[in-house]
Amino acid sequence: MIKLDYKQIMAKLRGKLSGKRMRHSEGVMKSAAELAERYGANVEKAKLAGILHDCAREMPRNNLLQSAKAFGIVVSDIERQMPLLLHAPLGSKIAQAEYGIDDPEILSAIALHTTGAAKMTLLDKIVYLADFIEPGRDFPGVDTLRLLAKLDLDKAVLQAFDQSIRYILEHKGLIHPATIEGRNTLLMTMRI
Numbered sequence: 001m002i003k004l005d006y007k008q009i010m011a012k013l014r015g016k017l018s019g020k021r022m023r024h025s026e027g028v029m030k031s032a033a034e035l036a037e038r039y040g041a042n043v044e045k046a047k048l049a050g051i052l053h054d055c056a057r058e059m060p061r062n063n064l065l066q067s068a069k070a071f072g073i074v075v076s077d078i079e080r081q082m083p084l085l086l087h088a089p090l091g092s093k094i095a096q097a098e099y100g101i102d103d104p105e106i107l108s109a110i111a112l113h114t115t116g117a118a119k120m121t122l123l124d125k126i127v128y129l130a131d132f133i134e135p136g137r138d139f140p141g142v143d144t145l146r147l148l149a150k151l152d153l154d155k156a157v158l159q160a161f162d163q164s165i166r167y168i169l170e171h172k173g174l175i176h177p178a179t180i181e182g183r184n185t186l187l188m189t190m191r192i
């Protein structure tokens with residue numbers, strides 16, 4: 001497997017992502033590192049997952065489906081309808097195959113960053129949340145979410161799930177079951 005250093009990863013990513021997406025990815029890296037420091041996760045892993053989380057985001061839609069199948073990703077009906085969702089699990093495969101990332105925690109955080117999942121590790125939650133609150137994000141409620149992220153990780157992730165589901169409902173979109181499962185698990189563990 002190829003092994004890239006940080007500089008090589010950045011250079012390769014710049015060739016794959018627009019300037020805007022690159023700045024977003026750098027923002028996610030920064031926010032993920034801050035959250036990792038605050039909540040005791042591995043900062044280096046958070047940075048790598050943050051910078052690489054959207055590495056497949058600008059792949060053309062048709063290629064998303066084809067590549068996902070080529071990597072053996074099981075494509076659900078929802079993902080067939082919305083291939084963009086595949087950029088997360090596919091990004092994880094590409095991070096491994098093309099960027100030399102072999103750490104399962106980093107690969108999991110990349111794979112789950114869009115939908116969440118029933119079982120999320122600390123790093124999964126950090127990257128999921130960092131994608132919402134990175135400095136370039138600007139949506140109603142983002143400042144409250146940033147504040148909450150400093151106080152209580154689980155509450156902030158729950159709020160991000162709520163925000164995401166609300167948005168999907170307003171746009172008559174399909175809710176991925178993993179998002180519902182992720183939210184349910186979080187609510188149940190928070191109430192114990």
Ligand SMILES: [Fe+2]
Nearest residue numbers: 053054057114
């Ligand atoms: Fe993404």
Ligand SMILES: [Fe+2]
Nearest residue numbers: 024053054131
């Ligand atoms: Fe993102």
